[in-house]
Amino acid sequence: MPKPKANYKSYYEEKYFWVRPSSLGKLFAFCTICNKDFKIAYGGADDVNRHGQRVYHRKRCKELNDDQTDFTKILPHSHGKGSSILDIPKTDKTKSPRTIRPITLEIHKSETVGDIVPFSNHHTSVPVSENSFILPPNKLTKLVTSWLEEDCPNFDYAALAVGEKYDRAELWIKSPGIVSGIPFFDAVFQSLGCEVDWLVAEGTKIDSDLPKSIALVRGEARSILAGERVALNCMARCSGISTLAQRFIEKTKSLEWHGRIAGTRKTTPGFRLAEKYALIVGGADTHRYNLSSMVMLKDNHIWSAGNITNAVERVKFAAGFSVKVEVECRSLDEGVEAAESGADIIMFDNFSNEELHIAAAAVKEMYPSVMVEASGGITEDNLASYCGPHIDVISTSTLVQGYPAVDFSLKIVRN
The missing domain is CATH 3.90.1170.20 (Quinolinate phosphoribosyl transferase, N-terminal domain)
Structure with missing residues (x-):
């Protein structure tokens, strides 16, 4: 942990009328405009300047300049630790109003102090996503x-x-x-x-x-x-x-397709959380995060279990009502069997465009509530050919493996 490099300096008050020593100690300063303490331990004068640039501080300054007759607000040269809007006594409004000199607010540029270097491009912190x-x-x-x-x-x-x-x-x-x-x-x-x-x-x-x-x-x-x-x-x-995911989303919107684009589980070992998070930032779906997120029965599961019906019945008993079951299908017949067995999602994997849309339409006609997913070999170049009225989800590993x-x-x- 780095050691603090800056303590409160009295000259801050000469440069910024709104700053005062903080009751929290020398590593903090107190803003009489915002009525709050802020940390200066690592930036010193630079931190004071940065606070003066923040959106809330500037908003409060504007409010003060807009109404200079309200004596419950902070005056430009209040003194003492923790001086704030709460410390100024109210006046008797029945008396003649005093003449108040308008406050001129200026945003000062920071100067080099010790090893503190000004950062001219910095204006305000951005809200957390x-x-x-x-x-x-x-x-x-x-x-x-x-x-x-x-x-x-x-x-x-x-x-x-x-x-x-x-x-x-x-x-x-x-x-x-x-x-x-x-x-x-x-x-x-x-x-x-x-x-x-x-x-x-x-x-x-x-x-x-x-x-x-x-x-x-x-x-x-x-x-x-x-x-x-x-x-x-x-x-x-x-x-x-995120950049590639957004391009996928924009392309599907231009085609007026209203399904979901999803990134697969083919992520980098140890980096899945970051890659799945990036899909969300880009507007895409994360698909299942891991083996516990959703049941996906692939060809190896089916071959080992004997058939789709056996596999689906076994996993649905353990997964219960809260976990969806998806089955990877290689033909329309397998898709129908999976839907009859109670699968929630049918994935048609590596179908040609023509076969995909015919099979999807047939399944939707028989089982309207079942979701249909298209997957296998989908890239940005051929994405449009997979968008159809009966396709609910398009999943691709390109988003997590083929991005620049x-x-x-x-x-x-x-x-």
Whole structure:
């Protein structure tokens, strides 16, 4: 964990009228505009400037300038720890109003203080993506720990060159794509004691003005560099999957097909959580996450069980009502047998386009509630031929195996 590099300085008050010492200690500052403490331990003046750029702070400043006659609001030069809107006494509104000098609010650019380097492109933090709420924190921590241990199992010799010097690095996106994988990027650097501020939201499509700076990482130089490759690998791969998934979705929408595009379980060992998450960011379906997510009876299951009916009956007894059963079928007859046996989803695998749509129509006519999935050899180029009125799901391994990675780089900010 990096050591804090900045304590509260009195000159902050000369530069920013709204900042005061915090009752939480010298590693924090208090904002009289927002009525809250904020951390300055790693950025000092830079953190104060960054707070002044945040959306809520600027909104509060605007509110103050719009109504200067309300004495319950903060005045520009209140003093003392924890001075806030709650500390200013109300006036008797029956008396003559006082003349109030309007407050002129300015957003100050930070200056170099010690080893703090200004980051002129940074304006405000971006809200956390709601998609990240589905990621189990304990699983994320374990994954990041294993990735970092793989990359540095013992000595990090290059760390001697930079030591514990406080530094900052910019994340640049260098090729067109959807920004994806932010929770994994954040988790890598948080585990190393660094902080990350984003300039774009996850899911943002960036295809112009490249290369483009999209995030700032702050912390000890050795920690930033220790997490660099692992974090970039996450972003490159997740962004590649999300970008390709979105292209698939856009193509099906242009055809007015209303089914689901799904990525298969043919994922990279140890990286499935990230790859499945990237499918969601791109708008695609994750299909089943693992063997426990849904029952899928493939040809080997059928051959071992003897026939489709036996296989379906056995698994439905154990799976119960809460787990769907899907059967991989090689012909229309197998599809009908699977539906009769109680399968919820019929997958027609490696069918020709003509055979696929004929079989799907026949199954839907007999069993309207059964879902039909098309799979096998589906790419971006031939996707349109698989979209039909009787196809509910199109699954493909291309989304998790055939995607081009998006190019990212992380560069230390130089004076």
